Amino acid sequence: MLFPTVTFAIFFAIVLPLNWLLMPQGRRWRVFIIAASYFFYGYWNWRFTALLAVVTVWNQFWGRAIHRASGDPPRRLALAIAIAGDLGVLAYFKYYDFFLLSTKNLLGDFGMHFNPTFLAITLPVGVSFFTFQSMSYVIDIYRKQLLPVRFLDFAVYVCFFPHLVAGPIVRASEFLPQLRERKDPRRIDASRAFFLIMAGLFKKMVLADFLSTHIVEPVFGVPAQHSALEALVGVYGFAVQIYCDFSGYTDIAIGLALLLGFRFPQNFDAPYTAVSIQDFWRRWHMTLSRWLRDYLYIPLGGNRGTTLQTYRNLMLTMLLGGLWHGARWTFVMWGGLHGAYLVYEHHRGERSRAGSLPFGAATPRSRFWQRVVTFHLVCLAWVFFRAETFNDALTLIGRLFSGWSHGSPLVTPAVLLAIAVGIGMQYIPRITIERAEEAFSRLKPAMMGLTLGVGLLCIDALGPVGVSNFIYFAF
Numbered sequence: 001m002l003f004p005t006v007t008f009a010i011f012f013a014i015v016l017p018l019n020w021l022l023m024p025q026g027r028r029w030r031v032f033i034i035a036a037s038y039f040f041y042g043y044w045n046w047r048f049t050a051l052l053a054v055v056t057v058w059n060q061f062w063g064r065a066i067h068r069a070s071g072d073p074p075r076r077l078a079l080a081i082a083i084a085g086d087l088g089v090l091a092y093f094k095y096y097d098f099f100l101l102s103t104k105n106l107l108g109d110f111g112m113h114f115n116p117t118f119l120a121i122t123l124p125v126g127v128s129f130f131t132f133q134s135m136s137y138v139i140d141i142y143r144k145q146l147l148p149v150r151f152l153d154f155a156v157y158v159c160f161f162p163h164l165v166a167g168p169i170v171r172a173s174e175f176l177p178q179l180r181e182r183k184d185p186r187r188i189d190a191s192r193a194f195f196l197i198m199a200g201l202f203k204k205m206v207l208a209d210f211l212s213t214h215i216v217e218p219v220f221g222v223p224a225q226h227s228a229l230e231a232l233v234g235v236y237g238f239a240v241q242i243y244c245d246f247s248g249y250t251d252i253a254i255g256l257a258l259l260l261g262f263r264f265p266q267n268f269d270a271p272y273t274a275v276s277i278q279d280f281w282r283r284w285h286m287t288l289s290r291w292l293r294d295y296l297y298i299p300l301g302g303n304r305g306t307t308l309q310t311y312r313n314l315m316l317t318m319l320l321g322g323l324w325h326g327a328r329w330t331f332v333m334w335g336g337l338h339g340a341y342l343v344y345e346h347h348r349g350e351r352s353r354a355g356s357l358p359f360g361a362a363t364p365r366s367r368f369w370q371r372v373v374t375f376h377l378v379c380l381a382w383v384f385f386r387a388e389t390f391n392d393a394l395t396l397i398g399r400l401f402s403g404w405s406h407g408s409p410l411v412t413p414a415v416l417l418a419i420a421v422g423i424g425m426q427y428i429p430r431i432t433i434e435r436a437e438e439a440f441s442r443l444k445p446a447m448m449g450l451t452l453g454v455g456l457l458c459i460d461a462l463g464p465v466g467v468s469n470f471i472y473f474a475f
Contacts, residue, residue, distance in 0.1 A: 001043040003252045004201055004467050011040065012256065019260050020185045030152040037159040041125070048124040051089070056158045058085050059134040063141045063148045075142060082138040086131045093121055094128070098327030125473050126165035128324055130158055132291060137172040139295055146173055153179050162256040166249050166472040168267040169287040175262070183261040191441035191448065193258035198455050200251030203244035204470070205463035207422050211237040213464055215415050220386050223396035227406035231399040233415065238386050239379050240422030243271065245471045246285070270426035272378075275370040277341040280378060292321050307350065314346065315339040325385070330393060334385040341377055
């Protein structure tokens with residue numbers, strides 16, 4: 001079920017009042033919100049609700065087993081089994097055919113014939129998100145940072161529909177304590193929730209979907225048929241599209257959760273204003289960045305070993321982060337590029353601290369060029385993220401060095417304006433946004449409703465016909 005649809009609006013209009021009506025009745029509320037979330041998830045394909053239930057039962061069982069186990073070896077074994085099960089779900093649904101095809105191609109290069117049976121498995125929506133959240137639960141129990149909770153509480157955490165299919169990745173330690181809080185609907189920051197939902201709808205339906213249909217899909221679909229200018233603008237267009245699409249979804253998810261009485265962590269913080277790749281990852285998909293840091297990079301050793309070990313840990317983390325996004329080598333290349341960027345920045349930082357390189361003064365001019373370079377390095381990686389094959393990615397990059405004399409009918413003022421707005425909105429000072437939210441919150445209910453209505457009409461008029469899937473539904 002997609003957020004920006006009439007179907008979801010009807011669904012949420014039913015869920016919202018029942019949520020507050022049943023919340024004082026703890027057990028009934030939990031059963032209701034689980035049922036509503038399973039209906040939301042099963043609306044696309046009801047068969048995958050069984051997978052969601054299995055992942056929930058599996059991790060609750062092993063979380064309790066880890067807690068009850070005495071001694072470190074039994075606890076390690078229970079954790080290993082729990083994680084193996086979660087990774088097995090990902091391996092089967094996301095990577096089974098991918099690894100078979102990769103093996104077939106590799107053996108074919110050596111003249112060996114291998115004809116496996118491909119299963120053509122349908123990927124469950126959001127499988128990466130709810131398995132990562134479940135893994136964080138059992139790992140935190142193993143680390144003694146969290147105690148097992150009642151089954152219904154854990155089930156609510158896993159399936160809570162605002163974050164179920166595309167994040168943000170909410171930690172158990174962030175969500176579960178909120179189940180024990182006494183909530184008052186009169187204290188809900190509804191104005192901020194509606195402000196976030198409207199902002200998310202604008203990003204998704206006006207900017208992301210427009211750029212997708214008018215420049216990104218044509219250019220990445222057949223890169224060889226487009227001019228150098230169209231290729232360049234297509235890359236910029238995708239950079240804005242994926243930001244507006246995913247941050248728009250996150251804004252809507254955070255707003256919906258607020259209306260239901262729950263707080264989600266921030267997931268984006270103006271990533272295209274970053275002055276380095278490290279800074280970019282502090283701002284982009286922040287819940288995934290922190291997850292990879294806490295559950296992969298640091299356990300690998302982080303920066304506690306030698307310099308080469310630190311570089312290895314950075315590369316492995318980013319390569320696996322790339323593979324997490326999907327079963328394509330282009331995703332691995334995307335992660336590898338970011339890993340190489342981070343290794344280079346770490347190397348320069350080490351040389352600067354050792355005195356081999358001078359520290360540059362942080363002037364406005366230097367920060368401007370740092371932002372320009374960082375943005376273009378990110379865009380280069382986005383080419384591989386978006387392209388279906390390496391050949392498509394290399395063809396698109398090649399077009400940037402030829403075809404500048406060809407016509408560029410896809411580069412229209414509307415496309416350039418959408419890109420400029422998508423990037424420019426990230427440079428709006430935080431204080432300005434907070435003042436806008438405050439001004440919106442001071443409106444009388446009738447005026448607030450009128451403002452929301454006009455905003456929805458404008459979004460509907462400016463956006464394309466129909467609603468496309470959110471990009472991160474595929475991950």
